[in-house]
Structure formats: structure tokens, C-alpha cells
Amino acid sequence: MCNRHLAEFAGRGADTTDETNQADEEQSGRRKLCVPVAVNEVIADVDAFFSGKPPESRGLKNWNSAIAVEGYFSLLPHDAMKKGCHCLKCKALWNRDNPKGLVSDLVWGYVARIGEAMKDKHPGKRVVCLAYNKYRAPPAGVTLPDNVIPAPTALHMCSERKGRAG
Numbered sequence: 001m002c003n004r005h006l007a008e009f010a011g012r013g014a015d016t017t018d019e020t021n022q023a024d025e026e027q028s029g030r031r032k033l034c035v036p037v038a039v040n041e042v043i044a045d046v047d048a049f050f051s052g053k054p055p056e057s058r059g060l061k062n063w064n065s066a067i068a069v070e071g072y073f074s075l076l077p078h079d080a081m082k083k084g085c086h087c088l089k090c091k092a093l094w095n096r097d098n099p100k101g102l103v104s105d106l107v108w109g110y111v112a113r114i115g116e117a118m119k120d121k122h123p124g125k126r127v128v129c130l131a132y133n134k135y136r137a138p139p140a141g142v143t144l145p146d147n148v149i150p151a152p153t154a155l156h157m158c159s160e161r162k163g164r165a166g
Contacts, residue, residue: 107135115148
């Protein structure tokens with residue numbers, strides 16, 4: 001979920017917990033990519049932006065230009081996201097054999113769901129996300145729709161060329 005949505009959900013009263021939620025320090029302050037109401041809120045926000053609706057229609061103060069600009073909407077998760085949620089549903093998607101893609105299926109599965117929801121309704125519009133941190137490797141079990149643009153990050157590419165792992 002993009003940084004802005006993490007902060008906004010609590011203020012909008014969205015319940016982003018479920019019966020498998022396991023509170024821990026790593027999860028504290030973040031929302032889960034697996035909870036349908038959270039995903040539906042993001043779908044509604046992206047749809048409103050692509051439809052030209054004002055941010056107030058979604059309870060937001062503005063459309064942050066670092067996230068939403070002229071036909072593009074970023075779904076980059078919070079920088080602090082290392083493993084995502086620790087519920088059983090999300091942990092089942094972790095790829096423990098690939099540290100560069102530990103949560104690739106989780107993050108890119110979320111991005112793909114948003115992309116699929118926008119694909120037919122908003123042709124020519126794109127959802128974007130950086131391939132970053134523990135989701136920089138291609139997902140093993142997710143096919144991205146053609147309106148999703150994954151972008152590699154130079155930071156990790158440079159570190160890996162110099163032989164640094166992780």
C-alpha cells in the first residue's frame with residue numbers, strides 16, 4: 001500500500017484487520033495488503049483519481065503528485081516494509097528461498113489486483129510500483145496485467161553489482 005494510504009486509512013475508519021492478524025512490532029503502524037477492505041479502498045482511490053474526481057470525494061486533502069499524476073498512480077509500499085504483514089495468509093506468500101523476492105508475490109499480487117481492477121475501466125492509465133527492497137525480484141506466482149509498470153531501483157542494482165547481498 002502506498003505511504004499515503006497507510007496514514008489515511010485510520011482517519012477514514014477503514015477496518016484493516018482480520019481474524020488472522022498477529023500484532024507485533026514489525027507490523028505496527030502498517031496496513032495489510034491481504035485485507036479485502038484495504039485493497040477495495042485503494043481501488044476506489046485509484047478509480048476516483050483516474051476518473052478525474054476531486055480528492056475530497058475520497059476523504060483526502062489532495063492527490064499527492066508523488067503518488068498520482070496524469071494517468072499514473074504509484075502503489076509503492078511504505079519504505080519500512082521488510083516482510084509485510086505477519087498473518088498466516090501473507091506469510092504463506094513469502095518466498096524464503098529468495099531474499100530479493102521474499103515478499104514479491106505479496107506486493108506484486110496486490111499491485112496486480114489494483115491493475116486488473118483498473119484495466120478495462122481506465123484504458124491507457126497505468127499503475128506503477130518500484131521493484132525495491134524484499135520485492136525487487138520478479139514474483140513467482142503473479143502475472144502482471146499490461147497496465148502495471150514495474151520499475152527497477154538503481155540503489156539495489158548498484159549494491160548487487162558491488163557484490164553486496166540483500
